Amino acid sequence: MGAPQLQNQCINGFTPETIPAGAPFTDLLAPAVADMGYLELVPDQTILSMADPYDIDGDGISGVPDWNLIPSYITPLNGAVEQQGKYICRIGKKASVYNIFEQVCRALNQDIGIVSEFEPIDTYTHQSVTAEISNEDIQKLVFYLQTIKTPTQRNPDDAEVKRGKELFTGIGCTGCHKETLTTGYSSCESLSFQNFHPYTDLLLHDMGSGLDDGYTEGNAKTYEWRTPPLWGLGLAPLSQDGAYYLLHDGRAHSIQEAIEMHGGEATARKNSFDHLTDENQKAIIKFLESL
Ligand code: HEC
Structure with missing residues (x-):
């Protein structure tokens, strides 16, 4: 009630929320956060150069940025492109959040109930209240998230991994999972003008009715999802009792299953x-596990 996150647990004396009758809802898996500093610095021009809303190149892949109005406390990147007051957002499963700063302020408020100068409305009482966290602490949280190291590929020179990478590119997975992006300027030297390998285009794609959950954020359609970065994929099971939970709600329990659920x-x-030999499919999976 009052915020998009369902508070199904709470402290003593309060009642946990249930989903109001008829309200649209979805389950979303918490994303890994070890990749955000680079992603928020990709220039808008780069994102626009990968978009192809009318599929003019005829490859069956369009891809659109998620244009949204952004909160007044957000300063757009230098050179940000504006369209009717909207900016290109890129954080989250539906790319509906502009940058880490906005994500931190919103998550503090909506996910764990801490109001700040930037998001001052308490989601429980709907009243504006005094900040419960200092701006300095928010800056520290943002800087921490900006600088968490991204996973590096473990065995890039393994012959099967190399072959898998060629096949991944060859069958066109890189139409959305773009290998290399470059950051723009940042006052933080280690983030400034860096090449990195996230395997995403930060765009929204129609992923078909199987992945349409009837719910949306920002201006994304219910069947559109942002291409997720694939770095760290092979490390994910280490923090999840050896299991995979892939796609937006964790419904896929192996890399192969995640691929099979791609539609649209x-x-x-x-x-x-599907038309590759078993051996070639295995090579692609081995490559993805190396990320
Ligand atoms: C049209 C764009 C597009 C193409 C082409 C594409 N993907 Fe994806 N991929 C996505 C999107 C979007 C998701 C997330 C969907 C969701 O969360 O429901 C995804 C998710 C994944 C995931 C799960 C990642 C995770 O963290 O949950 C894997 C693995 C993956 N893709 C591999 C591949 C492979 C291999 C190919 C080539 C056969 C491929 N993809 C082609 C857009 C694409």
Whole structure:
């Protein structure tokens, strides 16, 4: 009630929330946060150069940025492109949040109930209240998230991994999972003008009816999802009792299952994967596990 996050647990004396009758809802898996500093610095021009809303190149893949109004406390990147007051957002499963600063302020408020100067409305009482966290502490949280090291590929020179990477590119998975992006300027030297390998285009794609959960954030359609970065994929089970929980709600329990659930704009690439020999499919999975 009052915020998009369902508070199904609470402290003594309060009642946990349940989903109001008829309200649209979805389950979203908490994302890994070890990749955000680079992603928030990708220039808008780069994102626009990968978008192809009308599929003019005819490859079956369009891809659109999530244009949204942004809160007044957010300073857009230098050179940010504006369209009717909206900016290109990129954080989150639906790319609906502008940057880490906005994500931190919103998550403090909506996920754990801490109001700040930037998000001052208490989601329980709907009243504006005095900040419960200092701006300095918010800055520290943001800087921490900006600088968490991204996972590096473990065995890039392994022959099967190399072959898997060629096949991944060859069948066009890189139409959305773009290998290399470059950051723009940052006052933090280690983030400034860096090449990095996230395997995402930060764009929204129609992923078909199987992944349409009837829920949305920002201006994304219910069947659109932001291409998730694939770095760290092979490390994920280490923090999840050895299991995989892939796609937005964790419904896929192996890399192969996640690929099989690709639909919409990704259908042709999924079909190409299905037509590969077992050995070649294994090589792609081995490559993905190395990320
Ligand atoms: C049209 C764009 C597009 C193409 C082409 C595409 N993907 Fe994806 N991929 C996505 C999106 C979007 C998701 C997230 C969907 C969701 O969360 O429901 C995803 C998710 C994944 C995931 C799960 C990642 C995670 O952290 O949950 C894997 C693995 C993956 N893709 C591999 C591949 C492979 C291999 C190919 C080529 C056969 C491919 N993808 C082609 C857009 C694409």
